[in-house]
Amino acid sequence: MSTFQIDFGEGQPESKIVGIDLGTTNSLAAVMDLTGPRILSGIVPSVVSVADSGEVIAGAEAREMLLTHPERTVYSVKRLMGLGFQDVQDDLKLFPFHLAPGGDAVLKLQLGEQVMTPPEVSAHILRKLKRDAEAVLGTPVTQAVVTVPAYFNDAQRQATKDAGRIAGLEVLRLVNEPTAAALAYGLDKRKEGIVAVYDFGGGTFDVSILRLHEGIFEVLATNGDTHLGGDDIDNLLLRIALEDIQSEWAEDISTKSDAVQILRRAVITAKETLSFVLSTAIVFEYGGKRYERAMTLDVYDRLIAPIVERTLARCRACLQDSGVKVEDINEVVMVGGSTRIPLVRAEVEKLFRTRPHTELNPDEVVALGAAVQAGILAGDVQDQLLLDVTPLSLGIETMGGLVSKIIHRNSTIPASATEQFTTAVDGQRNVLIHVVQGERELVKDCRSLARFDLKGLPPMPAGLARIEVKFLIDANGILNVTARDVRTGAEHSVEVKPSYGLTDEQVEAMILESFEKAQEDFKERQLREARVEADAIRAATEKARRDDAFSSLSDAEQKLINRALGELLVVYHHSDHLLIRAKIDQLNAVTHSLAEQMMNTAVRGALKGTKI
Amino acid sequence: MRFYQALDLPPRLALDPEDLQRRFYGKSRQWHPDRFSRAPAAQQQESLEMTAVINDAFRTLRDPVQRAEYFLGEHGLGPTKHAPAELLEEVFEMNMALEELRSGDESARPPLEAARGRFQHLLAEIDHGLYDMSIRYDEAPDESLLHAIRSGLDRRRYVSNLIRDVDKELESNVHLSN
Known part of the structure; x- marks a missing residue:
């Protein structure tokens, strides 16, 4: 069988940059077309599970395993990105995260026999999106724009970038989710004026206020909470139901993880139903018992009011920071699944005194915006430009544990600040700089970002050294630090010790590991393909041996064929696909004349029955 | 007067806010890293640094008080700590x-x-x-x-x-x- 090689030459399309919404609950990829952004394939639930075989599964299949294998499955991992052990104590009470020992600067999750950091879990979701996108586009996908909550700090952003690298994606840009939504919204409508984006998702809340002018999307201010979302509503309802069940059944089911996951699914269904009707019920069946609790919209609204109020407080702070008066807001755009809640819509309308836009699909608009940003980076979209801000102030630790702010929150990024440092003691050889993020006055109330060590200063009397350090927040909202000796002008080396997150070496090791796994996967596939082919030629040869043509062959020829077939059967279970292929080729060669004879006989037979 | 240069402005204490905003948008369109994502590394670095200066300049110059403080600082007149x-x-x-x-x-x-x-x-x-x-x-x-x-x-x-x-x-x- 001959094969054709079609040479597409130079006309082959350049691989696309995809836009990815890596959400707490669901993830989605989109791409920019000539006609605009479009969603690629379906929604991928942000759930990862390790099957009994050790295979890692991401997406809808993993979400089903949440019910059958809760101990081996993780959801809402976005809540853990860029955090340390101390940060997640509250979440651990509410989420079935199984922490593995040894997670100091980076948490480690136990999934069955495997241990994974949150960026590795996210990488499995990204890899699933990457593969789905490649299947639809028909080209390899290697570059992406990934969205993050606007209020993500440096470590959370870095963790997201790491996840991309581990998944084999170069993350060209991190875009803030509300800004991405504004981009998708404004691009379509060619809007001008002041727009507020209210983004209430599965696990995070963001609000951003933007000025749209001639294709420029300038973020004036942003605010949010990276641990506030639909998850919190689910957990609230779950807690109530668990208490109810305990008093009704006189049984505590909160320790049974499968029961909790089934109940969680039931409260989510009730929550979602209450977006459309005035009353529903939480229905739960387990171990032959049934629990049912009616819930009216009134009661539900009262229960969730404190959560909604927390988002409104962030909105008021954002308004104040933006310097915009509420009456100057022209539009309010709603993003995220939790904006389907009627109380949320009503309260947002009341606060901004504008009827919020709900015609966009709140689940898709962020991915679409990410695709628009991908188009901007690729040069396909020329007239649009996004000017975003850093959500948190950047400061350095000074005497007495105080913070000296060097870049203020809501500064347009890229933003920079330069500070001079010197030595305090004679002969001091290095200077340690502690960088923090946050709005508070004391270091202990801010978030430690990293320690930078300026090493190798020449010994000098105290105060004589002059090291100029430049802090630069790039367009991704990630800090870069460079240092220069003021006297000599020479670049000074800076050793970075991130307070939370993976070191570069750790990420490299994970990339290598996943690459090796990908190699294994590839080998596995080649082996399977070779065996499929071997099966086909085996079946054909066995059939031919029963044919008249076979008996007309010489003994020597028959022996050759039998030996070649035997050899193929011997190597069939070998793990080297090349060996199987070699034996297939051999069998092909020795059966060549047989095949020709059979063909001739068949043609003759066919001709006999045909009147010419 | 780096900040004035970054926005092509003559060094003046009084500035028209609308003109300033226009210049900021224009310079951003020219220099933003989004425009250089497929350029060589050296050009990407230049765009990053230029944009940082443009942003820092706009942030400082749009506020009359910060602008005056910057202007005086460039003339060697830092703030004093005298109470009136x-x-x-x-x-x-x-x-x-x-x-x-x-x-x-x-x-x-x-x-x-x-x-x-x-x-x-x-x-x-x-x-x-x-x-x-x-x-x-x-x-x-x-x-x-x-x-x-x-x-x-x-x-x-x-x-x-x-x-x-x-x-x-x-x-x-x-x-x-x-």
Whole structure:
């Protein structure tokens, strides 16, 4: 069988940059077309599970395993990105995260026999999106724009970038989710004026206020909470139901993880139903018992009011920071699944005194915006430009544990600040700089970002050294630090010790590991393909041996064929696909004349029955 | 005067906000890293650094007070820490009233509110004076004017800190009584 090689030459399309919404609950990829952004394939639930075989599964299949294998499955991992052990104590009470020992600067999750950091879990979701996108586009996908909550700090952003690298994606840009939504919204409508984006998702809340002018999307201010979302509503309802069940059944089911996951699914269904009707019920069946609790919209609204109020407080702070008066807001755009809640819509309308836009699909608009940003980076979209801000102030630790702010929150990024440092003691050889993020006055109330060590200063009397350090927040909202000796002008080396997150070496090791796994996967596939082919030629040869043509062959020829077939059967279970292929080729060669004879006989037979 | 250069502006103390915004958008379109994502690394770095300066420049220059402070700093005139002598007596009385309010004496509230009103009025006066001097300086640059602007800025800083302190105290006590 001959094969054709079609040479597409130079006309082959350049691989696309995809836009990815890596959400707490669901993830989605989109791409920019000539006609605009479009969603690629379906929604991928942000759930990862390790099957009994050790295979890692991401997406809808993993979400089903949440019910059958809760101990081996993780959801809402976005809540853990860029955090340390101390940060997640509250979440651990509410989420079935199984922490593995040894997670100091980076948490480690136990999934069955495997241990994974949150960026590795996210990488499995990204890899699933990457593969789905490649299947639809028909080209390899290697570059992406990934969205993050606007209020993500440096470590959370870095963790997201790491996840991309581990998944084999170069993350060209991190875009803030509300800004991405504004981009998708404004691009379509060619809007001008002041727009507020209210983004209430599965696990995070963001609000951003933007000025749209001639294709420029300038973020004036942003605010949010990276641990506030639909998850919190689910957990609230779950807690109530668990208490109810305990008093009704006189049984505590909160320790049974499968029961909790089934109940969680039931409260989510009730929550979602209450977006459309005035009353529903939480229905739960387990171990032959049934629990049912009616819930009216009134009661539900009262229960969730404190959560909604927390988002409104962030909105008021954002308004104040933006310097915009509420009456100057022209539009309010709603993003995220939790904006389907009627109380949320009503309260947002009341606060901004504008009827919020709900015609966009709140689940898709962020991915679409990410695709628009991908188009901007690729040069396909020329007239649009996004000017975003850093959500948190950047400061350095000074005497007495105080913070000296060097870049203020809501500064347009890229933003920079330069500070001079010197030595305090004679002969001091290095200077340690502690960088923090946050709005508070004391270091202990801010978030430690990293320690930078300026090493190798020449010994000098105290105060004589002059090291100029430049802090630069790039367009991704990630800090870069460079240092220069003021006297000599020479670049000074800076050793970075991130307070939370993976070191570069750790990420490299994970990339290598996943690459090796990908190699294994590839080998596995080649082996399977070779065996499929071997099966086909085996079946054909066995059939031919029963044919008249076979008996007309010489003994020597028959022996050759039998030996070649035997050899193929011997190597069939070998793990080297090349060996199987070699034996297939051999069998092909020795059966060549047989095949020709059979063909001739068949043609003759066919001709006999045909009147010419 | 790096910040003025970054936005192609002549070094002036008084600037038109709309013109400034236009220049900021124009320069952003030209230099933003989004425009260089497929350029060689050296060009990407240049765009990153240029954009950082453009952003820092716009942020500083759009605020008249920060702009004046930057302008004076470039002329070697940093802020001084002198408290304006003519205000000392009033500040002394205000601090007494703040102390009384902190210890729960609500009768201190009305005089504090009155003092805040006077300081806000003073702040507006100072701003007006600064604006006048800025225009005059742009027309005919004169070193002595710069010194006058510096003492105006010093007074302004002092007064706005006072207002901030009073605001904080008046508000936090409202919360307590609720």
